[in-house]
Amino acid sequence: MAKPIALGLSMRYLGYHDAAWRHPEVDADASSSYAHFLHCAQQAERGMFDMVFFADGIGVRANDDPPGYLERSNRNVELEPLTLLSALAPMTKHIGLVTTASTTYNEPYHIARKFGSLDQISGGRAGWNVVTSWSQQEAWNFSRDAHLDYDTRYERAAEFVEVVTGLWDSWEQDAFLHDKASGRFYDPAKLHTLHHKGKHFAVRGPLSVKRTPQGRPIIVQAGAAEQGREIAAEYADVVYSSALEIGAARTYYNDLKARVAQRGRNPDHMKIMPALVAVIGRTKMEAEDKFATLNQLIDPVVGLGMIYNQMGDLSGYDVDGPVPEPVNAPVRSLAYKWWEKAKAENMTIRQLYTEHSGGGGYRLVGTAKDVADGIEEWTEGGACDGFNLTPTHLPHGIDDFVELLTPELQRRGMTRTAYVGKTLRENLGLPDYRSRWQREADLAAE
Numbered sequence: 304m305a306k307p308i309a310l311g312l313s314m315r316y317l318g319y320h321d322a323a324w325r326h327p328e329v330d331a332d333a334s335s336s337y338a339h340f341l342h343c344a345q346q347a348e349r350g351m352f353d354m355v356f357f358a359d360g361i362g363v364r365a366n367d368d369p370p371g372y373l374e375r376s377n378r379n380v381e382l383e384p385l386t387l388l389s390a391l392a393p394m395t396k397h398i399g400l401v402t403t404a405s406t407t408y409n410e411p412y413h414i415a416r417k418f419g420s421l422d423q424i425s426g427g428r429a430g431w432n433v434v435t436s437w438s439q440q441e442a443w444n445f446s447r448d449a450h451l452d453y454d455t456r457y458e459r460a461a462e463f464v465e466v467v468t469g470l471w472d473s474w475e476q477d478a479f480l481h482d483k484a485s486g487r488f489y490d491p492a493k494l495h496t497l498h499h500k501g502k503h504f505a506v507r508g509p510l511s512v513k514r515t516p517q518g519r520p521i522i523v524q525a526g527a528a529e530q531g532r533e534i535a536a537e538y539a540d541v542v543y544s545s546a547l548e549i550g551a552a553r554t555y556y557n558d559l560k561a562r563v564a565q566r567g568r569n570p571d572h573m574k575i576m577p578a579l580v581a582v583i584g585r586t587k588m589e590a591e592d593k594f595a596t597l598n599q600l601i602d603p604v605v606g607l608g609m610i611y612n613q614m615g616d617l618s619g620y621d622v623d624g625p626v627p628e629p630v631n632a633p634v635r636s637l638a639y640k641w642w643e644k645a646k647a648e649n650m651t652i653r654q655l656y657t658e659h660s661g662g663g664g665y666r667l668v669g670t671a672k673d674v675a676d677g678i679e680e681w682t683e684g685g686a687c688d689g690f691n692l693t694p695t696h697l698p699h700g701i702d703d704f705v706e707l708l709t710p711e712l713q714r715r716g717m718t719r720t721a722y723v724g725k726t727l728r729e730n731l732g733l734p735d736y737r738s739r740w741q742r743e744a745d746l747a748a749e
Contacts, residue, residue, distance in 0.1 A: 307719050308682050308712075309541070309574045309689030309731060311354045311401070312347040314340060316378055318696035319580065319662030321609055322600035324377035326696050333697070334381050337390060343698050344391050347398055350705035351719045353730050354399030354430060355391075356523075356543075356691060357384035361408055362440040365608070369618040372608030385417055392425035399727035401430030401523055401541075406463040407456055408436055408445045411506055414463075415470035418520045419512035427516030427726030430541070431467075432523040433534065435460050457530035459503045464522070464538050466506050469497045471519040472738035473509035495740050517728045518736025527555070535573070536562035540733055543691050544577045545664055552577055552665070552686035572733055578664025579678070579690035583703045587669045594668050597695055598657050606656030613637050614655075622653040664693050671711040679717065 316334045317323040324331045333339035344355045359381075367373040384402035392400060400421065404414050414431065422429035435456040436442075442450040451459070478493035497508035524535040525543040535542050542559060546552035560570040584590030603622050610617070615632040626645035632638035645655050667677040681687050694700020712718040724730050737745070 306682075306717075307732075308678070308717050309576055310350075310352040310718060311356045311399075311541075311543075311576055311689075311691040312343065312352050312701055313356045313358060313578070313691055313693045314343050314697065315358045316381060318700055319664075319693040320597045320695035321376075321605050321660035322597050322602070323696035325600040325602075326597060326699075328699065329696050331377070334377065337382070337387070339698065340382070340387060341391060341394055343701050344395055344398060346698065346701045346705050348395050350701070350709040351713075351722070352398055352692075353689075354401045354428075354541075354727060356430075356432065357388070357402040358432070359384050359403040359405075360438065360441060361405060361436065362438060362444045364438040364440050368611045369604060369607050369616055371604045372611070375602045375605045376608070385421065388429075389421055389424055392421070392428070395425075395428075397428075397722040397725075397730065399428045399430055399521065399730070400425055401432055401521065401727075403432040403434050405434055405436040405441075406460040407451060408441060409463075411463050411466035411504055412470065412510070415467045415510050416512055418467075419471060419510060419515050422515035422517055422520045423512065427728065429515070429517070430521035430523050430727060432525060432543070433460065433464055433538075434525060454530075457528070457534070461530070461534055461537075462501045462503050464534060466497070466499050466501075466504050468519060468522075468538065469499060469739065470506070470508055470510040471515065472740060473497065474514045475738070475740070476514050479513060495738075514738075517726045518738065521727050521731070521733075532559060532562060535559060536566055536568075539573055540728070540731065542573060542575045544575060544687075546577050546686075547665060549681055549684055549686045552681060553684065556686055569734075574688040574731055576689045576691045577681070577687050578662075578693045580662040580664045580666040580693055580695060581674050581700070581704060581708065582666075582668040582695055583671055583674055583707045585670065585707065587673060590668045590670065590673075594661070594695070598661065601657060601660050603653070603656075606653065606660055609660050610641075610656050613641060617652055620652060622656075623651050626650060626652050626655050662693050662695050665690075671707045674708055675711045675715060675717070678712070679715065682717070 317329055323329060347355050363379050388400040388402055418429050418431045439450060473495055475493035479489045480487045494509055497506055499506045521540045522538050523541040524539040544555055556575050563570045563573050582590050582594045584593060607618055614629055620627055626642055629638035629642055667674045713720050722730055
């Protein structure tokens with residue numbers, strides 16, 4: 304019997320296919336609807352997922368290239384995710400509530416306080432996805448003409464996480480006495496003021512949120528860059544990744560697990576979850592028809608916009624003609640890689656943008672058995688510990704998963720039939736969190 308796998312549902316916008324909002328059964332306004340996200344979260348909980356996840360950006364991160372792209376894209380308005388997750392918390396019981404918060408345009412105390420509060424509100428189900436902001440559009444929203452350079456962003460991020468985790472360790476579990484007879488509200492010996500002074504931050508502390516039900520919220524990291532891997536190896540409980548084939552996924556998995564071990568951490572205590580695009584039907588033909596329906600709805604201007612940053616402006620070419628050799632492409636190496644692939648497979652421009660508009664990640668289109676076979680191949684083949692579902696369109700993607708695939712995964716012993724604990728940490732099979740003060744005491748006692 305296979306071991307249970309970790310499962311997350313990514314719920315941003317209306318799904319990850321570029322034509323999701325145009326699907327005849329999708330509510331085009333649902334990305335601003337609490338009821339929509341509540342349904343998706345409750346469905347994921349019914350399917351025994353570990354967590355729901357919101358990627359987030361603090362701006363409309365796109366240019367109007369080619370002209371007309373922005374007005375045809377649905378990636379422009381959405382709900383602020385921490386507010387939304389706080390509203391979902393009392394309407395769910397078990398599922399983890401994870402979202403992105405940038406280390407570039409926030410302050411550590413804000414993040415520590417907000418996610419600490421979400422962990423209290425949800426009874427121990429909060430998670431913070433650590434990212435750096437990269438887009439020019441976000442910089443313009445925060446009084447900057449340009450975003451921070453690459454190295455500075457990651458240097459700031461590493462110190463940011465150090466400060467946030469230090470603030471989460473402000474109070475010991477039994478610090479609060481609440482002794483009405485003596486008048487003592489807390490034991491000062493069990494309060495740890497941070498007094499952090501570094502290159503980017505000076506934060507005294509302590510945090511005005513007590514130790515959370517999980518000890519601290521789960522830390523998630525999604526960067527594939529060298530600096531991101533280092534932050535993940537030091538701090539992350541969960542890593543989201545993106546790989547299209549098992550070889551690349553296994554290489555990434557082995558590299559990151561080795562980095563974790565080098566830091567004295569147990570590699571099993573970090574779950575690596577690649578993106579999964581699963582299109583499921585009762586027959587393979589039904590699944591293929593579902594995917595084809597979405598592909599036929601891709602507006603050519605949107606398709607060209609999705610490959611603009613890699614291939615440059617192709618709007619002057621026939622989309623049903625061959626892919627031209629890149630000229631003045633922003634990233635020449637990547638552009639030529641795609642061009643060589645297009646030549647080798649005799650692809651048209653339409654076929655090229657369709658390939659890249661179906662949602663990023665490992666794609667499986669077929670019956671529940673087909674998709675379960677693919678999931679099992681990766682998890683048993685040392686490529687991942689589970690998956691972060693990035694559905695083509697919502698709520699259909701999670702509805703189909705729970706109705707068709709969850710029973711097959713349960714039959715194979717690959718996912719739970721009941722939640723094992725009250726917190727996200729427990730359901731992920733992670734050990735109890737020990738603060739830096741507890742770890743220091745452990746070392747002193749040795």
